[in-house]
Amino acid sequence: xxxxxxxxxxxxxxxxxxxxxxxxxxxxxxxxxxxxxxxxxxxxxxxxxxxxxxxxxxxxxxxxxxxxxxxxxxxxxxxxxxxxxxxxxxxxxxxxxxxxxxxxxxxxxxxxxxxxxxxxxxxxxxxxxxxxxxxxxxxxxxxxxxxxxxxxxxxxxxxxxxxxxxxxxxxxxxxxxxxxxxxxxxxxxxxxxxxxxxxxxxxxxxxxxxxxxxxxxxxxxxxxxxxxxxxxxxxxxxxxxxxxxxxxxxxxxxxxxxxxxxxxxxxxxxxxxxxxxxxxxxxxxxxxxxxxxxxxxxxxxxxxxxxxxxxxxxxxxxxxxxxxxxxxxxxxxxxxxxxxxxxxxxxxxxxxxxxxxxxxxxxxxxxxxxxxxxxxxxxxxxxxxxxxxxxxxxxxxxxxxxxxxxxxxxxxxxxxxxxxxxxxxxxxxxxxxxxxxxxxxxxxxxxxxxxxxxxxxxxxxxxxxxxxxxxxxxxxxxxxxxxxxxxxxxxxxxxxxxxxxxxxxxxxxxxxxx
Amino acid sequence: xxxxxxxxxxxxxxxxxxxxxxxxxxxxxxxxxxxxxxxxxxxxxxxxxxxxxxxxxxxxxxxxxxxxxxxxxxxxxxxxxxxxxxxxxxxxxxxxxxxxxxxxxxxxxxxxxxxxxxxxxxxxxxxxxxxxxxxxxxxxxxxxxxxxxxxxxxxxxxxxxxxxxxxxxxxxxxxxxxxxxxxxxxxxxxxxxxxxxxxxxxxxxxxxxxxxxxxxxxxxxxxxxxxxxxxxxxxxxxxxxxxxxxxxxxxxxxxxxxxxxxxxxxxxxxxxxxxxxxxxxxxxxxxxxxxxxxxxxxxxxxxx
Numbered sequence: 131x132x133x134x135x136x137x138x139x140x141x142x143x144x145x146x147x148x149x150x151x152x153x154x155x156x157x158x159x160x161x162x163x164x165x166x167x168x169x170x171x172x173x174x175x176x177x178x179x180x181x182x183x184x185x186x187x188x189x190x191x192x193x194x195x196x197x198x199x200x201x202x203x204x205x206x207x208x209x210x211x212x213x214x215x216x217x218x219x220x221x222x223x224x225x226x227x228x229x230x231x232x233x234x235x236x237x238x239x240x241x242x243x244x245x246x247x248x249x250x251x252x253x254x255x256x257x258x259x260x261x262x263x264x265x266x267x268x269x270x271x272x273x274x275x276x277x278x279x280x281x282x283x284x285x286x287x288x289x290x291x292x293x294x295x296x297x298x299x300x301x302x303x304x305x306x307x308x309x310x311x312x313x314x315x316x317x318x319x320x321x322x323x324x325x326x327x328x329x330x331x332x333x334x335x336x337x338x339x340x341x342x343x344x345x346x347x348x349x350x351x352x353x354x355x356x357x358x359x360x361x362x363x364x365x366x367x368x369x370x371x372x373x374x375x376x377x378x379x380x381x382x383x384x385x386x387x388x389x390x391x392x393x394x395x396x397x398x399x400x401x402x403x404x405x406x407x408x409x410x411x412x413x414x415x416x417x418x419x420x421x422x423x424x425x426x427x428x429x430x431x432x433x434x435x436x437x438x439x440x441x442x443x444x445x446x447x448x449x450x451x452x453x454x455x456x457x458x459x460x461x462x463x464x465x466x467x468x469x470x471x472x473x474x475x476x477x478x479x480x481x482x483x484x485x486x487x488x489x490x491x492x493x494x495x496x497x498x499x500x501x502x503x504x505x506x507x508x509x510x511x512x513x514x515x516x517x518x519x520x521x522x523x524x525x526x527x528x529x530x531x532x533x534x535x536x537x538x539x540x541x542x543x544x545x546x547x548x549x550x551x552x553x554x555x556x557x558x559x560x561x562x563x564x565x566x567x568x569x570x571x572x573x574x575x576x577x578x579x580x581x582x583x584x585x586x587x588x589x590x591x592x593x594x595x596x597x598x599x600x601x602x603x604x605x606x607x608x609x610x611x612x613x614x615x616x617x618x619x620x621x622x623x624x625x626x627x628x629x630x631x632x633x634x635x636x637x638x639x640x641x642x643x644x
Numbered sequence: 645x646x647x648x649x650x651x652x653x654x655x656x657x658x659x660x661x662x663x664x665x666x667x668x669x670x671x672x673x674x675x676x677x678x679x680x681x682x683x684x685x686x687x688x689x690x691x692x693x694x695x696x697x698x699x700x701x702x703x704x705x706x707x708x709x710x711x712x713x714x715x716x717x718x719x720x721x722x723x724x725x726x727x728x729x730x731x732x733x734x735x736x737x738x739x740x741x742x743x744x745x746x747x748x749x750x751x752x753x754x755x756x757x758x759x760x761x762x763x764x765x766x767x768x769x770x771x772x773x774x775x776x777x778x779x780x781x782x783x784x785x786x787x788x789x790x791x792x793x794x795x796x797x798x799x800x801x802x803x804x805x806x807x808x809x810x811x812x813x814x815x816x817x818x819x820x821x822x823x824x825x826x827x828x829x830x831x832x833x834x835x836x837x838x839x840x841x842x843x844x845x846x847x848x849x850x851x852x853x854x855x856x857x858x859x860x861x862x863x864x865x866x867x868x869x870x871x872x873x874x875x876x877x878x879x880x881x882x883x884x885x886x887x888x889x890x891x892x893x894x895x896x897x898x899x900x901x902x903x904x905x906x907x908x909x910x911x912x913x914x915x916x917x918x919x920x921x922x923x924x925x926x927x928x929x930x931x932x933x934x935x936x937x938x939x940x941x942x943x944x945x946x947x948x
Contacts (some may be wrong), residue, residue: 205823205824206825223812223813223816223821224817225812225939226809230809233809234810234821
């Protein structure tokens with residue numbers, strides 16, 4: 131048989147200062163094969179991929195392309211070889227149109243007119259609908275990703291590298307993407323698929339490499355290996371999938387911590403959806419889940435609950451019976467409402483501030499941090515160090531900028547900051563979004579402990595698994611309307627799926643009865 | 645009355661020229677993600693260099709060429725600081741203005757008091773003799789036509805050519821441009837040089853053709869107006885043209901306030917370009933992304 135290896139890596143290493151991002155990595159990628167690359171955040175996956183694409187230069191090691199040793203000094207050279215990359219953070223230009231974006235990835239002899247035709251052709255073949263004339267800033271995340279993929283495909287890549295492509299997609303979009311990838315592989319393209327979603331890797335990858343702390347720890351055939359085993363290799367220890375039975379077994383208190391009664395909120399330019407007549411109740415020690423696809427009003431609900439958007443259009447929000455709809459963020463926080471926004475980078479943390487600064491911000495109700503208007507510097511330091519220690523935040527030190535932390539560790543820090551203030555209610559927006567299994571299960575653990583101590587929790591999430599295992603009751607937000615809340619043990623995933631699809635409540639009810 | 649209107653129109657066009665040159669140049673610089681606040685200084689250098697060379701060589705064309713070179717040289721300095729030494733663009737730009745004003749005064753000491761050369765109109769007499777139209781349309785030198793044409797050329801470049809897309813992409817998202825293999829620093833250096841050359845030409849136009857003589861501080865804030873103009877025009881070259889005519893017109897009115905018999909203090913007129921810019925920003929701020937600055941504007945970039 132002919133050697134079908136497209137790209138092979140031998141002993142590839144890269145260090146940043148004393149930190150080894152990648153250490154002697156070997157890997158072979160074959161034609162027509164979907165190769166999974168698994169690892170926790172910070173395992174070195176992204177660095178490895180950047181070296182393949184020519185974005186980052188390796189310190190040591192060899193890269194061979196179709197059997198010949200090559201040096202990929204720039205992304206351009208990588209592309210000329212036939213390596214197409216779709217990055218985790220989009221490398222699109224917002225102010226340019228789709229076709230302008232695509233043109234930039236192509237050799238200079240292309241003309242824009244031809245490109246439009248090609249975009250249409252390729253997008254029809256693979257079912258990746260994009261309108262070449264649209265400006266990129268007006269596109270949804272899913273559409274943007276399609277543009278990136280189309281841009282790669284027009285270069286006829288022999289190897290397509292996808293860096294966590296589904297972490298920004300709705301389940302439906304993710305399914306479509308997987309179809310496209312399988313099809314591409316069928317046509318002979320090699321695919322490197324980076325993910326920490328085990329289920330996906332299990333479903334579609336022919337082989338997989340697992341990395342940990344910059345090193346390859348295992349090579350597996352996912353279809354034969356159990357997901358649990360892959361997860362434990364990824365985390366370097368034992369891993370047990372949490373089950374509902376093992377977790378949610380404490381009693382819910384009788385105090386109503388928070389209630390929303392007929393809350394309406396009109397359209398605001400920065401949120402796509404309005405809230406209509408939302409009712410909700412959270413008791414002490416209860417985890418209430420809110421499911422729904424992205425963009426169905428979760429952001430606005432979060433802002434209304436946190437006080438970033440004050441109620442003006444009717445309805446009541448009561449915190450221990452007291453109306454708080456007109457009280458702002460600081461006021462609510464002082465009353466004991468903790469808020470964990472979805473966007474860690476910029477919303478819940480300031481990336482250019484060190485951890486001490488980030489700890490202080492939003493911690494005004496923590497005793498001892500302030501004397502009058504004066505910040506107690508050593509107290510602030512102790513506070514940040516306390517968070518780091520208690521919540522297992524892995525970082526070089528509290529003097530380092532928040533941007534130096536991985537997503538998971540930053541989230542643990544944010545979480546710790548809120549929990550240290552002993553809140554009576556926590557609103558957690560997609561707290562495990564984009565996190566690896568290890569970090570996610572820690573975050574889940576913190577939420578559970580919190581609820582056990584009698585805190586009420588509102589968990590807004592797109593991950594149905596998470597909601598099904600953690601919550602007591604579950605509701606679905608669809609186009610700004612809240613469904614009824616169902617005890618989690620009594621509703622099936624498919625039924626939640628129907629509610630997510632925006633089906634009529636009564637109809638969903640009927641389905642439930644059948 | 646007719647005479648006043650015609651001469652008013654003509655002076656507005658000629659007064660707008662330096663603003664158009666400097667503004668259009670700065671549009672390209674800023675579209676590539678670089679904020680060069682040194683326009684005033686580059687114009688001053690262009691003015692003194694242009695006048696000096698024209699005076700010594702006796703050729704106005706050579707003078708204009710020299711003004712472009714002077715503007716470019718000064719912008720190269722700025723580019724070196726911001727693109728290679730990664731020094732803050734605002735600080736570098738402001739320093740550039742102060743430096744350019746000082747240096748131009750120093751060089752210009754020996755050229756104070758001389759008057760410049762004449763500069764012929766582009767079109768032959770029979771066209772210029774057409775009543776009204778002749779004076780309004782055909783009575784300018786080629787530099788004026790060039791300035792009126794430049795916004796369209798630059799607009800075509802930015803929006804229709806691949807190189808223009810590259811410039812805009814660099815200004816929108818430098819990291820992404822780098823990952824696509826665009827050489828960000830090179831693109832930005834070239835854009836800075838274009839901006840510098842155009843600002844220099846704007847200054848050269850002032851000293852070689854418009855006044856034509858050299859005095860210290862003769863740029864008189866036009867560089868700042870050009871900077872405001874770029875924002876006013878939402879980084880679109882053709883809008884720079886209309887904005888320049890508007891601001892140029894205001895400058896002329898300011899000079900002729902008494903002749904028109906208006907009871908407006910000259911200071912209000914000086915304020916106008918900036919006030920207008922702020923007003924436009926307020927009105928446009930929520931409209932669309934195209935009223936916003938290039939996303940990478942003023943941010944430093946370096947590759948790993």
